[in-house]
Amino acid sequence: MSVKDMIKKSILNSDTYSTYDVGNIAIALFIALLLGILIYLVYRRFYAGVIFSKSFAVTLIGMCVLTCMVTLAISTNVVISLGMVGALSIVRFRTAVKDPLDLLYLFWSITTGITAGAGMYALTLAAAVIMIIMIAIFYSKSSNGKIYIAVIHYEGVETGDEILRAFGKKKYFIKSKTMRGNVTELAVEVNVKGDDFFFEEKIRNIDNVKDVTLIQYNGEYNA
Template identity: 55%
Template sequence: MNLQDYFKKSVWESFAGSQGLTSDFVVTVIISMVLSVVLGILIYKVYGHYFGGVVFSNSFAVTLVGMTVLTSMLTLAISSNVIISLGMVGALSIVRYRTAIKDPMDLLYLFWAISEGITIGAGLYVLAVITFFVMMIVIHIFYNKKKRGAIYILVAHYDSETAGDQIIRSLGKMKHQLKSKTIRNNVTELTMEVLCRSNNTLFLENMKAIEGVRDVTLIQYNGEYHG
């Protein structure tokens, strides 16, 4: 080994020692980052496949990948250095997130991505992979259950005494529940919760054809009203 190689090696060893870099730590970082990216992309794919909304937010889906990778990086940094861990606790304690989560399922995906990142950063790779498949199975089961029918709010206005009974009979075997019935002067407002097994809304045409029915409105219902 000549003098130049000695100085190069000494500089690298000094830098690596000051940064806490060892061969084992470098291998751990590489494995963690690769696995974080892979599981993050898979969570992204699961979110896109089982997305039940109207407008798909690609930016939110990409956030799931970033959350997995960044959380894994933070966990690795905290576990390798006590000073960094104290600094992270102080920095994260003052962070405030103002973005509103409209769908509770979005919150589930965010927590899923963060949990995978923490687990990978802690070196529990098998647990991270098993958790991913367990969550995917759970989402698949409950997603299919949800797809067996959609809940709607049916609002009908009529001014005939017999129209209300005919509206209920026109639902046939569809599951329904009376929510409210309001009478204003000669006009009655009937509100019902209806379970539709398919996208076929022909029953609305039958209701509108009933004598005395002024209008019929069908509103999707997922825990809150969507107009």
Template identity: 45%
Template structure:
């Protein structure tokens, strides 16, 4: 006579007895955490040397290292207890992180740290190291790629009398008007310009125009909000 086994039978028989609790040796724990620490340190090094944003955050970079080790610890914990793993999935599903990510590439490093922690916590040390080396090389190559143009924000304060001369000079640049504010006789104009590195001779020409009070140039990575 054929007997069918449903999900409840699985949880009440050998599955519970064999897989409910597992044991991790001290060597497994130390190897996992050590692997996570080494790879997390490598992620720290790659992030620090490839960061191209405006303001580097050392605390965020340190978080990547610690996140790798914490993820490894979580994976080792749930791998020893099936019931605990199910409960932890429910607990982590209600966690919400409200910290804004300014650079989209930071998300890549966060997922890299989490993935490295998962693989090291699962005991896949070879996969962790190989994956870290390959991803690190890719990120370094991408960061070393030189761009022909760099994006800047050009801010000019000038009087109405200088408007025509400023407009003529800006026509020589690859620019896009972002904002224009008029305060009585003074105009504040913000434009997005693409320039080759150190090609800022136009600032001298703008500053020499009669009626121009000041000219400012700020590197811009696309996250600036007016």
């Protein structure tokens, strides 16, 4: 059968469920739902940002199921597939993704839905195992502690030296130093493991220190 005959047969046969029966569709959607929940749990477990977005996490589940549905629809008929492409091409998403790792989860969810809709369950499960292992090894947030930016306002030259000594053996880097009249603003990046914030109390007790603000840092400034 030539390609022309195959396209003609697909166009003439408009039965949506000619390839997939109801049982196979239900199985594919159910597996996509389970894998979407798995992605949600992995995202919640390894999330390293400041504020966990439950709406984004739930979106991962819905994205997995919806892409599975679209794959099931377009794989049955050429007419439906062309209609889907035309309909989806007008959709524009304006939501900004701040963490690049969120793009990884989104793409993981979309590809999982596609492979589940195509019936490639073994490939989907194998990819999920590899992804979980990779994230657990390279993006665990518990091993190296959290990064904070300490913003300190003080007066006097010697006060700055006392502030740096207050960090002790902690790993820190001076990010910026701004002088406005007699007041100096010092921004220091410091690595904190657990709840070890002893340096904050030491800095506050230094004479001529006006205030100390700690901001968790994760690639961007987050309050």
